[in-house]
Amino acid sequence: MIKKEEMLIKSVKSIALDTIEMVLNNRYISRAAVPGQFLHVDIQGHTLRRPISIADVDKSEETVTILFKIMGSGTKHLSAYQTGMTFSVLGPSGNGFNIDNREAKSVLLIGGGIGVPPLYYLGKRLAEEGREIISVLGFQSAESVFYEQKFQELGESFIVTNDGSYGDKGFVTNVLGKVKDFDCYYSCGPSPMLKAITERLEHKHGYISLEERMGCGVGACFACVIPTDTSGGYKKICKDGPVFSSREVTL
Amino acid sequence: MIKKEEMLIKSVKSIALDTIEMVLNNRYISRAAVPGQFLHVDIQGHTLRRPISIADVDKSEETVTILFKIMGSGTKHLSAYQTGMTFSVLGPSGNGFNIDNREAKSVLLIGGGIGVPPLYYLGKRLAEEGREIISVLGFQSAESVFYEQKFQELGESFIVTNDGSYGDKGFVTNVLGKVKDFDCYYSCGPSPMLKAITERLEHKHGYISLEERMGCGVGACFACVIPTDTSGGYKKICKDGPVFSSREVTL
Amino acid sequence: MTNLAVDLPGLKLKNPIMPASGCFGFGREYSEFYDLSKLGAVIMKAATGSERFGNNTPRVAETASGMLNAIGLQNPGVEKIIETEVPYLANYDIPIIANVAGSTIEEYELVAKTFNQTDQVHALELNISCPNVKEGGIQFGTDPDMAANVTKKVKKVSDLPIYVKLSPNVSDIVAMAKAVEAAGADGLTMINTLSGMQIHLPNKHPLLANKTGGLSGPAIKPVAIRMIYEVKQHVSIPVIGMGGISNAEDVLEFLLAGASAVAVGTANFQNPFICPEIIEELPAVLKKYGFNSVQDAIGKGIVV
Amino acid sequence: MTNLAVDLPGLKLKNPIMPASGCFGFGREYSEFYDLSKLGAVIMKAATGSERFGNNTPRVAETASGMLNAIGLQNPGVEKIIETEVPYLANYDIPIIANVAGSTIEEYELVAKTFNQTDQVHALELNISCPNVKEGGIQFGTDPDMAANVTKKVKKVSDLPIYVKLSPNVSDIVAMAKAVEAAGADGLTMINTLSGMQIHLPNKHPLLANKTGGLSGPAIKPVAIRMIYEVKQHVSIPVIGMGGISNAEDVLEFLLAGASAVAVGTANFQNPFICPEIIEELPAVLKKYGFNSVQDAIGKGIVV
Ligand SMILES: Cc1cc2nc3c(=O)[nH]c(=O)nc-3n(C[C@H](O)[C@H](O)[C@H](O)COP(=O)(O)OP(=O)(O)OC[C@H]3O[C@@H](n4cnc5c(N)ncnc54)[C@H](O)[C@@H]3O)c2cc1C
Ligand SMILES: Cc1cc2nc3c(=O)[nH]c(=O)nc-3n(C[C@H](O)[C@H](O)[C@H](O)COP(=O)(O)OP(=O)(O)OC[C@H]3O[C@@H](n4cnc5c(N)ncnc54)[C@H](O)[C@@H]3O)c2cc1C
Ligand SMILES: Cc1cc2nc3c(=O)[nH]c(=O)nc-3n(C[C@H](O)[C@H](O)[C@H](O)COP(=O)(O)O)c2cc1C
Ligand SMILES: Cc1cc2nc3c(=O)[nH]c(=O)nc-3n(C[C@H](O)[C@H](O)[C@H](O)COP(=O)(O)O)c2cc1C
Ligand code: FES
């Protein structure tokens, strides 16, 4: 259930170009969160909250980790928050990834840029359950790369950069050929990437996590809809998503 | 000359009910300021700057002191600023008090509430020049009183509170009868007080410092005008004032 | 004890605070945060004759102290709303106001008439001012004669009190208010959003798929206050005020300007508890400024 | 090198940034902060036929991301302005635009004609939209026929290019723009302030002595962008855009919406250096979004 909670900042760290990692203390959120859910973050001086994925959870420490890239005024302001400060979130929000698919012995995680964070907690949880994890992570360039080590600890992982300054050059789709077979994929990243992936992996079972500009973040305002292939018209990304089966929505 | 300067907060202290004293470091302002001038303070998240009087200056430490009462959102926000932070001001602004009147051997300072601060630096400077200082300071009640001790160090002083919880009960005008003769008066406080004083002390030479809502604070927008008795129409409080001869303006 | 109650045509409000149309869905989501019975009333999301899917995304953008929206009246249609949403809201002890929208006068009549089927709706809010309906809805909101016409027609087919929601995108708000009052409106709700746009620099084009959207939030409060203040000097039907309300002081400002009750829209997004929090703070704020009841404060700001 | 220059009727601008009328006096105060020759141009405070003392105080109020003003056109009168203010500004290497106001068409004609006496003014801005003039000025700004009429009359008596300043307090801004274009306007400046009000809770009455005032600042930017975007699809005369500009990104947003140059008003109050700072930042912002010149960006946001 979504609650309005105060998060206490335990640490703030710049981990890549314009990319901030924040560890936040909150008992309820740390207990309730599942991979793929997000926090709707209230940033001072801003009318609308900002959706940021949960990148990791430590239940014993009662912390959740978020990673965000400085894109505009909201994330810039948030990046200036300091250890010891608190801010309000609504969360944990959204449905999260379906990880109950017992058939899926090996899974492929495909992340693009700031779509990488939710895949980390997902991969960690799946690995704990004994699934084999393969990761393909795309970034703009060498200085944007983060969490490479952490994903490697989960299993084989490939880094791709658009400019080739680190790992393979190009897009995540360029290295999919290198990846051995898998049962199911999970992906999060920019729309063009998700579109390319769902087409390329059409025959595979997969889940994608989508982004859209949000108003309420709780399903009340109909800002964040996505057309579905089923007759249902639109689904709400904030409530029915952000994770959808790759065949469910029209990108 | 008015400049745009960054002030470094050296200390923040609550000195009475909702009343904050801030000591600010800035070489230019500390050197240029004269009693009665004000700073036009930029407070984060606010469209308009806030005019706050200079209450004291320490040229050797290169500091200026301001005292302000928490009235609305701007002063509330400013009161939360902490030592070590900086903020922007325009200043020193306005004309300041005329202290060149050599004839005035004894002067009466009459302050009401948050009109008291500019009188302190004025009194200090006049005392340094050997003038006799008498002060009449009015506050709402005991917990609003501040700087009593400091004014006493300058000369005889009377405290009045509206509710009589400290000093005399009533308004500053109630104790004017007790005050011995003086050559010139200087006053700052709410309009009704200034009106009462200028009428009561009609025969005396005096200066009053006025308040008005400001836009630019530099004389460009014509927000802060006051009708003058002379044919000149309006004067600008931010530039021609805030100090006027008691006979010059129409309250 | 401060009396928060207000009686308006068809609406016995225990307090003057209700969520604004389109910002609260049909209440389900916010009912997970608090008991909706705390509210003075609820205004449902717009209902149209049949299901509408609304505009393409992006549908919202943030602006300085405000936001733009171009949802495009997405809703399941009036029948479905009566069937599934109204009964849900009727579980709570609050008057229900249905927001009626359409692209033609006939659609307004149809929707209004259909709401006669339920006795769980207490009043209609005629949304003649939604700036995002392209098929023609907009002109009702900016032309006094058309606004009067749709008001009259809906009045004829509906058993319920009609509150007409005025658009601020007009030169003469008083003319609009007088026209719908003369046409039989039982009350006014105002203001709807100001028409605005944001251009997204990275792709150089309007950010909203619909290009223009409706501006709401604290940015527009001064426009709302001005319009209510002006209107209340010329009409006698009550006004439900809205536009940028985010705390109990704002509510008092609307009451002083002449509103009899208020709706809170955009502020729900930042703080889902905003309505009950305002309801809780209101007595102290009224008292601070010398009022013993909401009723006492209504219109007291008007200088004549 | 990024080319910031823009040529408009009567105005050779070395960059597209100028202070907005009423927010910069006649330049004297800001000339103590920086060399006014850095500016693209300057728009003077409104001039009327004879001296005006303006409204009572308070004349300004702060709002969320904006402010209200009701100065009431205080100015020393056109003759005095030509005598003492224009020659002062002429010391700087910038085109001077005179803002012309009045309560009657005759006063507009008189003021415009009087500006023929000097050759130091390069264009007139017809302030038909000041919401604070009570004697009738307001209707020029909200009625297309009256706006066209005053434009025509002023065109006849003046030797200078005429920019008509449009009011946003209208239902149909395009109709206003087309009317004044047809009447011979050489350009448009938009937008003036939105009419608004604030009620001061402690005394329960409108804070401004004039009750209503003009809303300006970032709060109104989405309205300005929308109006310019709409107008530029229907008129071919150039637009000088304004309304809430406070940085170089905002300037680019106005250019993309169709403005050929911009004016900065309210932002001068918070930061007296705002105009030169924007001029300095503009080349980098243009470059970041792929433009080599201001000219390149004008109207590029318009999707057809
Ligand atoms: C479910 C979900 C999870 C996300 N998780 C992360 C994450 O873990 N890390 C991360 O860095 N980013 C994440 N994003 C993207 C993040 O929300 C935006 O980068 C952020 O809102 C930008 O805010 P801003 O103020 O910096 O930018 P501005 O451009 O100033 O924002 C203006 C408005 O647009 C919205 N907006 C802008 N970009 C996006 C976007 N891509 N998606 C949704 N709204 C947007 C903002 O929320 C705000 O309302 C996620 C988005 C969604 C929908
Ligand atoms: C020349 C001058 C010197 C001043 N010196 C001091 C001082 O030394 N200490 C002190 O506590 N106060 C002083 N004031 C008053 C102080 O400026 C206001 O209390 C303050 O601006 C209130 O801001 P706010 O955001 O808290 O209130 P809000 O009511 O939220 O302010 C809203 C707007 O109204 C303006 N405003 C509100 N009250 C006043 C006022 N009395 N005078 C001018 N503008 C006002 C604010 O500046 C702001 O623009 C002085 C005022 C003037 C004109
Ligand atoms: C996301 C959103 C959706 C809205 N949908 C509707 C609607 O369906 N019908 C309507 O009459 N008004 C609608 N409005 C307008 C609000 O009801 C309200 O009039 C306006 O937002 C001003 O109030 P606020 O500033 O408190 O949001 C909507 C506003 C927003 C922000
Ligand atoms: C204090 C003030 C005074 C103004 N005076 C005038 C004026 O005399 N003539 C005029 O045409 N516009 C006047 N305006 C409107 C501005 O020129 C401008 O159109 C408006 O403020 C929007 O721009 P901004 O948001 O950048 O301030 C005034 C605005 C302010 C804030
Ligand atoms: S953001 Fe409001 S429904 Fe999703």
Ligand code: FES
């Ligand atoms: S505040 Fe602008 S002239 Fe005084």
